[in-house]
Amino acid sequence: MSRAVFPGTFDPLTAGHLDVVERARHLFDDLVVLVAVNAAKNPAREGEARAAAVRAALPAGWGNVSVSAWRGLTADFCHRHNVDVIVRGVRNPGDVRHEQELAAMNQSLGIPTLLIPTRPALATVSSTAARAFPA
Template identity: 65%
Template sequence: MSTGNPVRAVYPGSFDPFTPGHLDVVNRARGLFDEVVVLVAVNSSKQPGTDEEERAAAVRAILPVEWTSVTVAAWSGLTSAYCRSHDVGVIVRGVRNTTDLHTEHQLAAMNQSLGVPTVFLPTQPELAAVSSTAVRTSGKWLSPMRP
């Protein structure tokens, strides 16, 4: 946590659904930053089963109530635009493997050019095989999820 001005971080994703890996990233991010916003975003390359408001409500229902420094917001624009308009200083991204890292590195470079740095948090080894797609296609909903 910072000692001066509070540092707000945003953790963006489509979260369709929110997985144990996502929960772990939020838990670790809240230890690094004063506030964490889970930003349920629209991704034009994905076709989620529900809209971002419904997914945001589902994430809120999963997060432990004692995590008072974590909020959830739905957003349909660029993450960097959200950061600028909501005084967020950093983007948090989880990475499971080298494919994720390559993709995320490109996004981080773009966001850095727009004035918002990115912090990568590597996935815990036991969660590396879990993806929203795998959870969705297996039909197994992993709730309640707690770290």
Template identity: 80%
Template sequence: MSRAVFPGTFDPMTPGHLDIADRARHLFDELVVLVAVNGDKQPTRAGGIRASAVRDALPPTWHNVTVTAWRGLTADFCHRHGIDVIVRGVRNARDARHEQELAAMNDSLGIPTLLLPTRPSLATVSSTAMRALPA
């Protein structure tokens, strides 16, 4: 069985995140959406609250997708839980450079990364931009 993890802060979950998760869930038998608990990112909500919001955003028919919060390296999560690959979305050239650096680090830790390009219609959507929208 092939298993993948899609890590991120998800503060909040965006249409782009949902699109990457949807595409990844068709490529693997199981997909874990891994909500990063990382104080350096200074998220607006705690990891457990963000994980709950991500679960609520996922369609109930996505039976092969689970959500969990995690503090630590994504590669460590993968090793502990038998995950084969990390999935990351890439919106633009700046993202690509950053994601390639992360992918190289994770590969050196024994976990390959699959980079999925964001659909052009979603490339300008970010969690930062969504937080700036009026409530």
């Protein structure tokens, strides 16, 4: 059984995040959307509230997708929960550079990373913009 995590702050969850989840869930038997609990990022809501919002946004038919809030390194979650791969979405060359650095660190901890490029129509979608200009 292949297991992956898609970690992020999800503050808020965007159409781009859902697109990555939708595509990654077809690549793995089990996908965990891992909501980062990190006060240093100054999230608008607590981790469990963000996790509940992600759960509510997932279509009912996505049975192989679960959501967990987690405080700590993603690689630690992976080791504790027998997760094989970290999935990350990338929108632009800046994202790729940043994610490659994180991927190298996680690989050194024994967990490979799969980067999934965003669909062009969603490349400008970001949580930061969604917070600044709520619908």
